[in-house]
Amino acid sequence: MVALAQAEPAVLPGMAVSIEHVDHSFDLDGQVLPVLSDVSLDIQPGEFVALLGPSGCGKSTLLRLVAGLDTPKSGSIEADGLPIAGPDPSRVVVFQDPTLYPWRTVHDNVALGLQAQGLLKSHRHRIGEAISLVGLDGFAKAFPQQLSGGMAQRAALARALVNDPRLLILDEPLGKLDSITRISMQSELVALWQRSNFTTLLVTHDIEEALFMATRLVVFSGRPARIKADIVIERPYPRHRSDPYLTGLRHKAMELLGLAETW
Amino acid sequence: MSMCWADPMETANTLVLRGGAKAAPHRTIPAVGTNYAPWYGGLLAGLAWLAAALVTGAWDDVNEWTYTAQLAAIEAAIGGVLLAVGLAGSLSGPVLARVKTSGAWLVALGLAATGWEAVTAKLMWLPPPFFVPPQGLLEAYLDDWPRLFECAYHSIALLGVGFAFGAATGFVVGVSIGWSRAAAYWGHPILRLIGPLPPVAWLPVAFFLFPSSWSASVFLIALATGIPVAILTWSGVSSVPSSYYDIARTLGGKERFLVLRVAIPAALPHVFVGLFMGLTSAFVVLVVAEMMGVKAGLGWYLQWAQGWAAYGNMYAALLVMAVVCSSLVTLLFKVRNHLLSWQKGLVRW
Structure with missing residues (x-):
């Protein structure tokens, strides 16, 4: 296991991900529904890549493939040069729903990964650190149903970060939050990514969110998803939403998504 | 049982007290003043x-x-x-x-x-010996308490052994059927066929298949408990959202972890519904088995007292049985409340 082999956390480099000619489809009642069509993407260690595309186009499917939860029908996905054979705690997913276990406290939910890998005894101190990192101090003993949507998503983030992932996979993690919480958590996520070295892969259908957070924007077509554009966002952090450069990119992204007439 | 975190009465009291001088502190002054x-x-x-x-x-x-x-x-x-x-x-x-x-x-x-x-x-408006005054029950308790006590002990022991066997087996069967395709393939039709059969129907078969009436009764009580536990555990395990497993898998959980730390805790509320159904069903089988063949226990005592026209003893035993059954249900509730305390505030408690 990668996480076990490399013991010291903070110095781990981010993961390089190489997606090559991936095709994927679902079988629905005997009918083949193509979801991904010839997707190739090279992600460098430490990058923050946002995947943008119309709803239901197959971005989340691509994330599941990278997470190792599903296997592509054809093509290959490699993490640091090794083919992805299944899920691994070095590649952690935060889903749109926090999916905390209701029978576990925040502390025990965050402890999940360490417990699953048998690292609970040696790495117990990391649980408190992760809870602090996401700003949930004092809520360790709370049960999920006592948390607000934003707090639950923070707990889910802590549950991911406690494993020291080298690739953080975010599947619309802020999609269900109210706009105020969403905006503040965007900055917090960027700060977390800057402090650590992990590579981040973010699926979103919020153009502004993608431009505010990512170093690179990949725009997909509708289903089956094909890469339409791959744009590097050359702007330092902290970014400003009113930045004319970002506004220009936003216009461009809307054109790519076929929404130019709303500009 | 209260679902509230703060006692509303307490809050109201503090509010009244904070409200100012008008609210007199409530002191207890016994009998005078x-x-x-x-x-x-x-x-x-x-x-x-x-x-x-x-x-x-x-x-x-x-x-x-x-x-x-x-x-x-x-x-x-x-x-x-x-x-x-x-x-x-x-x-x-x-x-x-x-x-x-x-x-x-x-x-x-x-x-x-x-x-x-x-x-x-x-007045003897209700005809003796079928109707007994309260002193008839008192007589049964004071004169026959050793036998009643022994019978209650036998019933509880029989029920306890049978229930424990049945609950454990039903739980393991339910988890297996809910988890493994092979277990579901073989187990599902069997449960479908046997499940609806009232456990009492096995009584004649059990009494000649087993070496003693006691072991036959344990089997019947275990069956009565095990079937609802198995069915409810199975439905609990199969209704666990697949996203729970996705989370555990990406965090490095292997199959053992998924069963023990995800499927079982998630299914536990269902398991308890099965345990309550099983306990009720076990009471029925216990009493019937004791009336039909077992030579001890409260069911046997009821039958024995009736045959002997000791109706006071019969009512006394009935009352003991009610207290025993109701205490066992209360005990199971306590265990559930302890294990599922996380459900407070999530479901109506």
């Missing part, structure tokens, strides 16, 4: 029980019962205590608080004892 008020419920209950004592003691039985005087003494003692508590009025304490909330019941019970006594021992 202007604040004295008797607890009328207690007084009424005391009078009702004294009436029962009077009817029992001062009015002659048609056919004399052995323990009439003792019953009158007990009723008088209860009446006296209730009267004293009623007169003390504003005395308080944890035990008394419990007593006070059941004031209406205490009055009703006193009146019921009076009426029961009158229509049986005193």
Whole structure:
């Protein structure tokens, strides 16, 4: 296991991900529904890549493939040069729903990964650190149903970060939050990514969110998803939403998504 | 059971106290002073029980019962205590608080004892020997308590062994069927076929298949418990959202972890529904088995007392059985509340 082999956390480099000619489809009642069509993407260690595309186009499917939860029908996905054979705690997913276990406290939910890998005894101190990192101090003993949507998503983030992932996979993690919480958590996520070295892969259908957070924007077509554009966002952090450069990119992204007439 | 985190009464009290000088602090001043008020419920209950004592003691039985005087003494003692508590009025304490909330019941019970006594021992409106006055039950308890005690012990032991076997087997079967395709392939049709059969229907088969009536009864009780536990555990495991497994898998959880740390805790609320159904079903089988073949236990005692026309003993055993069953259900509730305390505030408790 990668996480076990490399013991010291903070110095781990981010993961390089190489997606090559991936095709994927679902079988629905005997009918083949193509979801991904010839997707190739090279992600460098430490990058923050946002995947943008119309709803239901197959971005989340691509994330599941990278997470190792599903296997592509054809093509290959490699993490640091090794083919992805299944899920691994070095590649952690935060889903749109926090999916905390209701029978576990925040502390025990965050402890999940360490417990699953048998690292609970040696790495117990990391649980408190992760809870602090996401700003949930004092809520360790709370049960999920006592948390607000934003707090639950923070707990889910802590549950991911406690494993020291080298690739953080975010599947619309802020999609269900109210706009105020969403905006503040965007900055917090960027700060977390800057402090650590992990590579981040973010699926979103919020153009502004993608431009505010990512170093690179990949725009997909509708289903089956094909890469339409791959744009590097050359702007330092902290970014400003009113930045004319970002506004220009936003216009461009809307054109790519076929929404130019709303500009 | 309260679902609230803060006691609303407590909050209200603090608010009143904070409200200012008008709210006088409530002190308990026993029996003297202007604040004295008797607890009328207690007084009424005391009078009702004294009436029962009077009817029992001062009015002659048609056919004399052995323990009439003792019953009158007990009723008088209860009446006296209730009267004293009623007169003390504003005395308080944890035990008394419990007593006070059941004031209406205490009055009703006193009146019921009076009426029961009158229509049986005193007037004989209800025909003996089928209807027994309260002293008939008292006689059964005082004269036959060793046997009753032994029977209760046998019943609880039989039920405990059978229930434990059944619950454990049902749980393992349910988890296996819910988790593994192979187990579902073989287990599902069997459960479908056998599940709806009332466990009592196995009685004749069990009694010749097993070496002793005791082991046959254990089997039947285990069956009665195990089937609902298996079905509910299975449905609990199969209704766990797949996203729970995705989370555990990406965090490095292997199959063992997914079963023990995800599927089972997520299914536990269902398992408890199965346990409650199983316990109720086990009571039925226990009593029937004891009536049909086992030579001990409360079911056997009921049958034995009836055959012997000792109806007082029969009612006494029935009451013991009710107390035992209801205590076991309460115990299971306590276990559930402890294990599933996380559900507070999530479901109506």
